[in-house]
Amino acid sequence: MTRARRTRGPRILAGPVTRLAHAIVLADGWRRAGIALLAGAASALAMAPLNAWPILFVTIPVAVWLIDGSASGRWSGAWSAAVAGWCFGFGYFVAGVYWVGYAFLVDAKTFGWLLPVAVAGLPAYLALYTGLGFAAARLVWVRGPHRLLALAIALSCGEWLRGHLLTGFPWNAFGYALTQPLAMAQSVSLVGIWGLTFLALLIFATPATLADDSADTRHPYRPLALALVALAGLFAYGAARLSMHPTTYVKDLKLRIMQPNLQQDARFNYAAKNEVMARYLTLSDRATGPQSNGVRDANILIWPESAFPFFLTREPDALAQIVNLIRPGTRLITGAVRPGNAPGAKGPRAYNSVYVIDPDGSIGGIYDKLHLVPFGEFLPFQSFMERLGFQQLTKEVGGFLTGSRRRAMDVPGAPKMLPLICYEAVFPDEAVPAGERPGWLINLTNDGWFGISSGPYQHFHQARVLAIAEGLPMVRAANTGISGVIDPVGRVTASLPLGVEGVIDANLPQALGPTVFSKYGNLPFLLFLIITTLSLGRRRFRA
Template sequence: MRKTLILALIFGIVAALALPPIYLLPALWISLPGLIWLIGRAGSWKQAGLIGLTFGFGLNVVGLYWITEPILIEAAQFWWLVPFAVPGLALAVGVFTAVPAALAWFAPSGLPRLLVLAGTWTLADLALQFVFTGFPWNFWGTDVAIPGLIGTVLIQPAAWIGVLGLTLCIVFVASLPALGLRGFATSLVLMIGWAVVGGLRLSSAKPAAPAAIIGVIQGDGTAEFVSDRTAAVALFRRYLALSAKAVAEAQANNPKNLPIILLWPETASPFQLQTDAGARQAIAETVGPDVTVIAGMLRFGADGQSIYNSMGVLRGPGPLLASYDKWHLVPFGEYQPAWLPLQILPGEGFSRGTGPTTLHVPGIPPVGPIICYESVFSGQIIKESDRPDWIALSTNDAWFGNSSGPRQHLAAGRMRAVEEGLPLARAANTGISAIFDASGREEMRLGLGRQGNLVAPLPGRLPPTLFAYWGLWAPAVLAILTTLLGLLLVFRLRRLERS
């Protein structure tokens, strides 16, 4: 069993090579058949579950190593967490790999086992989005979000089945070589079919005409600006200077006189914009009275005690036109989960907003705001009953350093654009800022560690996608049907054996 677990760990590490930003997809065609083989060698479902846990541990230790980065920023206080954070989180997430492996053991080898594994793997990932506040990071569906045309083609089915549906497809197709040469050939044919379907959808997409000019501002401030008032004010002034340049560029390339919108990153303003008239005046004097600015900020509640991680919308020096409060907070980063008795964060942290919303601001297209971590929650970012025309994502990825974290976070945001059929503008304090159209095609990008702006016509929306209508029910039903098909084949094989 010891050698088996070592192999499971190796296969898990190999599988992590397919994650962003490496995108080495062939690694899954090695690691998944390897996992299937190891499950078949297990003497019991408990051993199979342990194999799955070990596989998931290897996968997530590599895929989540960047978790150490924000801890190191506060190393003086949290140094003791460094050796435990990544292995502990990898072990916890690995449980959601152990369950599908254990259930797949009950199915006989061959197609039934592949179907049960693919279906239950997807259901486990769906559970991972909700259990213990949820941590839907690095779903295998994002492995096909490869930068460039090939990735844009392969992510198109997410408009129907979401990133979790793509995960199911990946698990099944990459496992097929476990069936031998015929399985490998079938896998190749299915991948070609996948690309053809994606290409057809991409070529037939007819988005609405641009209704605004978007300027995405990236100031490249270090994570310390959150607690260093002097650094925060200096960064605010930098955002003013970059915004002035973005407005000049937008005005020079705006023959249709479209409204101009500037998007600042998370907590870009150290001032309370809802009450600080001086800060609003400074922004208005910099960008002009007709430019709309959507800025990350902090906001105090009416009680004067609760504090929210927010986005404020302003035009001119007057009161805010609208605001949005982040509702999917980062556990241990923005609040202390009640179910953990160990106190890690000082105080009570941030208060929670009311959920996804659409901001209707006169003069600009209706916008669906999301802040940082919220962008990884498939099917939970848009108020579908009041559908916006675009998504504004503000984040501060300086916490992740120059690691895989910002790249993985970017890939998640791109998937949300495809799922919802909405263009997405992403402003990241230190990168990666980007503009995606409603098909997930990257229009512009500003990389890590750079100051600057992205100015372009805001891509138009597409009609509501199937995923926009069905949400997480789409991949859930697909996963259940896949699992039931596997079980049906199991019963059929056993009936044939009896006869």
């Protein structure tokens, strides 16, 4: 149901859907903004941990009707759509990433006053991309079902930009709605998360045609029927892929993942050094059954991100304790802050790193984090902001140094490993560089910043989707959880829940061959855009 002018309403078909659409199209001012805000907030229910994705069959049509109701005129209509899109996005991101505010309460005396900025400021920025998507859609808007293509093209491009500009933040891209249940998630191995985002927007927008004028849509139920067929196709493909790839394991390789569940104040307090080491050593050697020999049963012991409140390589007593723990034949993979130097720096600088520690205590491999978290690990315009008295959450003067490149690492007795620190696991375009295909992915993280909230569940789910997209197993060690082992089609073979301490003893799943996504990246997404843009252009030319 479209309308060319605000002053002339469309012919309305009878029925509750049509009456709802009519009310949304004709809404104005604060009422229109409120509808967009509520629809966006409800859309967040489609993401983890609820995964209530059918809600998008209600909320995405609202987006269509909001654009239908935008003002007449090319640029005034785009501006009106942009405002509605910003309100929709603001509601979506406030409801979906509210948990970012928890990080500012870890040291409330220092950062608590920034809580409103975090809870509202980040969503306000992210919503700009949603507003841009709505505006771009309005510029190429047409009557009838083809306008759904306009929304899918424009908003999926806006989502892609959100995932890349200004270091990027692709968290909760709309495509994640099509990754639960597990069978439906398998299509990410073909088209990637941006291709799924395009499909999700197109599929979930189809109920909007049920309220269309008969002059615009002769068969208003056809788009919805095709969407349901597409969903069934995604599920059938996924079920077949799962049946073809049962979980198999790397022979003679056993992992032990330690989840310490330490409070944040202990993790960054040098005075807690002994407490931290005692917790790690005790947990790592904990027996998990009557036949368990603790860490001696494992070939690889894994600790989470930034595990120590000190520079490990400058604490020989801590290294000695690790050597006594792991014994010959076992290696430790751990997160650690690594000292580094920067030209012109006034004081010591550091990397957020991963160490592979050999049985004799030597460092067998190092990876330095490449994709740092803005405001957490560095500040934009770092020197200027520090002169104003600001500091990032980790309080690292000058911010963390950036690693040189992402690369696979050799771990004796195991396939090549590719480390991902913290939210590096949610950037599908850069997680596994060309020519660096490993045998497994390891994600060391500290989601303790975000408490018992939806954030750690979303992080775990997005790491799981990356494993499916690449056809690689994922091993995840998180300070407060969720830690686990995920096979290359997304089955969770072992895990520890959020907010508990413990260890996981598990085997490493074997990798699959390269997926379509790992070979061709976003080419399927680009083809979607080209084909549908040509179809939309043909429709506009005919009109």
